[in-house]
Amino acid sequence: MSPRTHGASERPLLVVVSSLGQSTREPFLASLAGHYRVWLFIGGPGRADEPSWEVPYLTGHTVVDTLDADAMLAAAQKLAAEETITGILTYDEARVVSTAVVATALGLPTSEPEAFARCRDKTASREALAAAGVPQATSVSVRSLDHALEVAAELGYPVVVKPRHLATSIAVIRADSPADLAVAYDAARSATLPETPEYYEFGVLIEEFLDGYEISVDSACFDGRVVPLAVARKATGYAPSFEETGHVVDGRVDWAADDELMDVLVRTHAAVGLHTGTSHVELKYTSRGLKVVEINARLGGDLVPYLGQLATGVDLSLAAAAIATGAPVNLERTESRVAAIRFYYPETEVTVCSVDFDRSQLPPGTERAVPLAQPGQEMLLPPRGFGWMSRLAHVVVVAPDTETAAAALDTAAGALLVVTEEGTR
Numbered sequence: 001m002s003p004r005t006h007g008a009s010e011r012p013l014l015v016v017v018s019s020l021g022q023s024t025r026e027p028f029l030a031s032l033a034g035h036y037r038v039w040l041f042i043g044g045p046g047r048a049d050e051p052s053w054e055v056p057y058l059t060g061h062t063v064v065d066t067l068d069a070d071a072m073l074a075a076a077q078k079l080a081a082e083e084t085i086t087g088i089l090t091y092d093e094a095r096v097v098s099t100a101v102v103a104t105a106l107g108l109p110t111s112e113p114e115a116f117a118r119c120r121d122k123t124a125s126r127e128a129l130a131a132a133g134v135p136q137a138t139s140v141s142v143r144s145l146d147h148a149l150e151v152a153a154e155l156g157y158p159v160v161v162k163p164r165h166l167a168t169s170i171a172v173i174r175a176d177s178p179a180d181l182a183v184a185y186d187a188a189r190s191a192t193l194p195e196t197p198e199y200y201e202f203g204v205l206i207e208e209f210l211d212g213y214e215i216s217v218d219s220a221c222f223d224g225r226v227v228p229l230a231v232a233r234k235a236t237g238y239a240p241s242f243e244e245t246g247h248v249v250d251g252r253v254d255w256a257a258d259d260e261l262m263d264v265l266v267r268t269h270a271a272v273g274l275h276t277g278t279s280h281v282e283l284k285y286t287s288r289g290l291k292v293v294e295i296n297a298r299l300g301g302d303l304v305p306y307l308g309q310l311a312t313g314v315d316l317s318l319a320a321a322a323i324a325t326g327a328p329v330n331l332e333r334t335e336s337r338v339a340a341i342r343f344y345y346p347e348t349e350v351t352v353c354s355v356d357f358d359r360s361q362l363p364p365g366t367e368r369a370v371p372l373a374q375p376g377q378e379m380l381l382p383p384r385g386f387g388w389m390s391r392l393a394h395v396v397v398v399a400p401d402t403e404t405a406a407a408a409l410d411t412a413a414g415a416l417l418v419v420t421e422e423g424t425r
Contacts, residue, residue, distance in 0.1 A: 013037045013059065013083050014321055015076065017066050017090035017099045022053040023370050023394070027306040028091055028299075031317035033057035036325075039083075041066050041075060067094065069101035076102050087325035089277075096120065096297050109326045111221075111297070115273035119297040122164050122205055125272060129292060132271035134264065136292040138208040148185050149178055151206040158209040160242075163188045170386050174209060174240040181206075184240070187383055212286035214293065216247070217255070217265060218300050218308060219279050220319045222329055226269050226279075228255045228262075229316050229331065230300070230308025234282075235342075241382035243390065246342040246409070247304055248402055251311030251335055264290050272297075278320045280304070303341050303368075303396060310339035310367060310398050339367075339398050340405040343391045344413060345381065350420040352377045355392050361415035363408040368396040369415070392418055 014036040019025055032038050037059035043049045043066055051061050064075040079085060087108055090099040096116045103110035118124045126139045138155060141164060142148040152159045152175065161184035162172040173184035188204045218230040232247040255261060261283075268281060272295060280300035282293040299305045305316035313334030322329045346352075355371035362369055371393045373379060380389045395412040399405035 011035060011037050012086040012325060012327075013039055014325060015039045015041060015079070015085055015088040017041045017072070017088065017095050017102075018092035019051070019054050020092055021388070023372055024301060024303050025091060026053065027303065027309075028317045029054060029057040031309075031315050032321055035318060036086075036321060039079065039085075041072060066090075066092075067098055069098040072098055073102045073105050076106060080106065086327075087321065089320055089324040091299055093120070093296060093298060100297075103324070109222075109276050109324055111274050111276045115275075116297045118272045119274065119279075119295050122162070122294060125295055126205075128271045128273075129268060129295075132267055134267050134271055134292055135289060137210050140206050142185075142204050142206055145182060145185050148181060148204065148206050152178070152181050155206065155208050160207040160209050161185055161188050162205050162207065164203050164205050171383070172242045173383060174242070176240070180240065210284040210286050210291055210293070212284045214282060214284050216300055216304060217261070217279075217281045217283065218305055218316055219265060219269075219281065220316075220323060220329055220331065221269055221275055221277055221279060222323045224275070226262075226265050227331060228265065229312070229314050229319060230304055231255045232300070232304050232307060238382035241386070243382045243386060244302060244343075245345070246340065247302055247307060248338065248340040248405065249304070249307040249311040250338050250402060251308075251313075251333070252337065260290050264292065268292055268295055277323060278316070302343075303394075307339040307341060307396065310396070311335060311337055337398055337400055338402050338405045339396065340402075340409060341394055341396045342409040342412070343372075343394045344416055345390055346379050346392060346418070346420070349381055349384070350379050350422050352379060352392070353419040353421060354417075355419075356417045357393070357412075358415045358417055361411075362395070363397065363411040365397045365399050365405075365408050366395060366412065367398055368394070369412065370394055392416065 040058050040061040041064050043063045045065050048063050062075045065071045088103050100110050100113040100116045123141045129136050140151045158174050158176045171188045175181040175184045214234045216232045217228045220227045230249050232249045235246040236242045237245045278299050280296040284291050309315050319329050352373040355373045357369045372391045397405055397408040
């Protein structure tokens, strides 16, 4: 799609790098398109992608290898010759570093590429946090199963085994014994995602198991500030995996008033050098205080930013765009309620014929009810599968309190209509 000439009074042009899946990313593009002319950079190594569901939200697009910073910079410079690019950002974990490289080269607002790389590499993150004295799980990168067994013996079981280079809890497994560790190590060592190369020599982490409950915090970082915008209580299942089965954002809570949380957040961002952009930090409230699980230099997945918008009225997508363009960031809260998402899974591994909802049976407060599994898809439950490989559908609800939200999500399960090769649910 070629650039077009626009009048000075038109909305600013914002480049978005990669779009990912419609089921969780459409609210992001929909928000941006209401305030910006969105230009999508799309594509991967050796792939000539074209936008599909994204088209209604776009002013234009460029097909380019978005993992290649040099190729993206050349494409951006070509676009900038005809349009004024006001900012560039991405939601895609695999592309945060290349996007930061381009933003830096164009003189656009961003943290340094090294900060994004530090967040991408879980070992580098741990080292930076340790140097700054930030409370976190003890973590060791291991080179072999024998090394992993030695580290686990020193830490004491249970331990957590995870890939060094992935995200979204993929192949993150609790091991309670050396036998468990051997299985978990093999899973973490072999886990991969498309376009996420395994480029670390020590590709598996053995970490201290943290008790307590887990939260994620999506924050806006700008002008020397770290502002928590969406704090989600995370639900997990399928032990010993840590499959993320749902999230709850309570917009009635002023998390910025939590001194312990703010202290850890500010120190975490300073430690990795992330000062301009958005972040998704995962933490646990343990019996020994608040500890960092990991930091990601992007907005969270699983529609957590959308939950934050529903719960508080603060649009995290627009906050991310404002930071990326250097515009004023609107953080005014206009709502005070609870928003929650739940993912629904089959009871056993099956092949799906169809997934839908009886919309008449969905509870009041339902914002989204989206089938995820495709016809003919084999549903693999953790640890064999994860995320999109395991989820039949999701439902998002808003409610005045957490109890009402949980009850609504229970009711929504009864509206799910699933036909499999084995029968009808």
